[in-house]
Amino acid sequence: MKRLVFILLLVFAGICCSCKNDDDGGCVGVDCLPPETQTGENTFGCLLDGEPFIPRGGVNPLDCVYQLIDGERYFNLEAAMNDAGFNEIAISITTNAKEIIENQTYSLVSEFEVGGVSGKYIFNGDIFDTDNQNSGKLTITHLDIDNQIVSGTFFFDVIDQNGELREIRDGRFDMKFTR
Template identity: 60%
Template sequence: MVSISSCDKNDDDSPQEPVSQLPPATMTGANTFGALLDGEPFIPSGGINPLDCVYQLINGERFFGLQGNKRNENFNLLSLTLSTNAKEIEQGQTYQLIEEADGNATGIYGLSGDLFFTNSIQTGEMTITRLDLNTQIVSGTFFFDIIDGNGNLRQIREGRFDMRFTQ
């Protein structure tokens, strides 16, 4: 007599790997955003404005802003933001996420209204994989490090976005 048995801890077929829980990296204007925040999936949800993207021309200068918001288990508002200040973005280009200043790209981590910025030591990168001004679609990938208000290193990895933006 032969007996075969197997044990599968994941009977519900839902993805358990953190990266697989993020939205796919697309370039169609799907209005998706996600990253791993300290190894855990960060996907904007709930609230009045969980996801917002702009690429505006103001006084002859371009400003890009993409922000995702969600509440954590303690109901604190968490946000991840990518922005440029008086800097045009281009398809196929990679931008260093450093301190917030004219001509720079910056990564921002927010916790309950307190904002923490990339700088010359805690940096990252944002790569624009698609930019179409006619259809108003911007897609890309990103990662960055931040030191929060308690001195903790926050690691944002595997970031991706595929957004329709307002001008």
């Protein structure tokens, strides 16, 4: 009897140890990202070098503003998280005096010039922007000024602090913005 109990305990322990305890439910790639919605769900996700990037933790992991300042529009969407090594990582899309329009696609190059639009990869406070050699696209799929909802898709590349290419792919967001 003791032997049977011991064997059952070993089998149970083996099953428990072999079970994968994933916070993501076992999904991979784009399957881990939130669905593309247009109702102000406050969702954001993309693949960062092929791995799911979904904002979490921190003081303000997800922020979106679309403001009118001195007659010009400024859009900023930023999503942040801490990785397993406790590094702070953020992905951001920014415009400089540029109105965004539903069903329009914008090249993510540089926001430093008036009317510019850029993508940013931020690693522990260091900012790496899209440029003429490493760029991408932002498509605004829904914009509701009255209800303060903006939705879209994006992708872009940047070069990081080590000179390595960072690929941001399959990005999507559905946000309530502040003005």
